[in-house]
Amino acid sequence: MDAIVLGGGLMGAASAYFLARRGVRVTLVERNRVGSGATVASFGNIRRSGRYIPQLALARRSLALWGEASKMLGRDVEFRATGHLRLIFSQAGLDEMRSFAEAARPWDLDLEELGPKEIRSRFPGLGPKAIAASFSPKDGSGNPRLIAPAFADAARRLGAKIVEEADVRAITRVVSGFKIETSKGDYAAEALLNTAGAWGARIAAQFGENVPIVAKGPQMGVTEPLPHRILPVVGVWAHDHGGGYLRQVERGNVVFGGGAERTDVSLDTGYATADPARLPGQLRALLPLLPMLANVAVIRTWSGCEGYVEDGLPVMGPSATTPGLFHAFGFCGHGFQLGPGVGEVMAEIMSMGRTDVFLDDFKINRF
Incomplete structure (x- = not known):
């Protein structure tokens, strides 16, 4: 299997890493630099208290990954379980x-x-x-400037291709999957993961999926x-x-x-x-x-530019209209703690077609 990940924030970089770790041939395409968008604007909060209750299974999965991050990625991302x-x-x-x-x-x-x-x-x-x-x-904080580049570098070591400063000019559904035309060349893959943050709704709309989202800066x-x-x-x-x-x-x-x-x-x-x-x-x-x-x-x-969905919940899971298309965007300023878990869960869904983490409330067709 091969996949294109659109968006190089924490969600995209973590997804690229976990996909590559599963043997998927991955190309990550980022319009600026990896981790330069909403991720780097983050406060760095790794908290579970006050979250939407059905999100806690994902938050628990992610917290365990934060604890393993330095060893897993080969560098200190300054996760500190200070409480x-x-x-x-x-x-x-x-x-x-x-x-x-x-x-x-x-x-x-x-x-x-x-x-x-x-x-x-x-x-x-x-x-x-x-x-x-x-x-x-058990909660705490991490460094927003370190985590996305660390995931991207680890994905690269596993064979992923990381393409930065590449403007996406066209996304086309083809018989074999998807074709992406960018300012740095064209890429094709069976699967496409939309982790484009506040821009994620624009990509979804191209496939008939409308998400009410606004862009805000904290x-x-x-x-x-x-x-x-x-x-x-x-x-x-x-x-x-x-x-x-x-x-x-x-x-x-x-x-x-x-x-x-x-x-x-x-x-x-x-x-x-x-x-x-x-x-x-x-x-x-x-x-x-x-x-x-x-x-x-x-x-x-x-x-930094963050995407806020109308109901305050992210969009996460497979497309409701297009086989091979997947979404993970619109985390409403609360996604930093979830990032590693999102990456691992999306890799499971894309490579195996299933996950044991509850995601029903985050389906794109809820609107």
Whole structure:
């Protein structure tokens, strides 16, 4: 079997790797550089808490792969299981957390509920006015700049062809499968995997499958290095205080996101920019999580083009109209943790025609 993967973000690069590992002849085609789109704009959050419950089987599969990633790919992708702390500032947040924790227990996600005294003693300086929190010790973070190139390089070592900076000019269904015309030549294969992110709906539409999706850019930032004191990734329940989140990297910088509206992005350019005017409000929204941010310097802000599907869920699985066509796109800003699992599951579906991971809610014909 041979396959073309369109899109070189984390989903595409991971899929190319797992397909190649199964002996599939793979060509990955990326319009820019591998990992330069939504993946590199990611916060790097590897969390399971707060996910759509039917997505937890995939998240569990992916977490196991994150744990194996450095050995599997031959390089450190900075996965750190530092734990994920989600602060609670309201009764609505507490109710949401408890309801989720009960529903998530069958999926091996045991959330520890912390009271105010436990938060202060275990995580000093975080959430001084929080009334409670959940803690998931096996979750954590990874480096968005490292993971997609690591998968692509590992796929290349297994024989995959990685084609970067190639504009796709035409996609044609032919008797033997698919033909892709690009600025760097033409490619043909039996199977086609659409992992084109926010552009994925444009590809699907060419085969009569319409997906309501919009392109948005998150506002991310990083501070100057601070004395290291924050180990877990930190977020909130019930979108209290603007839904902000943050983590401190080993060099001391605090990476943050949330607390600001996402900007609109044109798919014609795919160019997303952070809005400096929104930065003060974003930082104010983060102060209840980490008050010490009031007196630090922000050294960089950035954004990236992400695809948000109307119902908040990704498109994942085989095409409903075209044999040999598969989709994995529209992860709505929540795909980073899922990436390795998506790659492995799509490789299973494409090479064997089945997977034991529940995907029914993500079918493209649900719209």
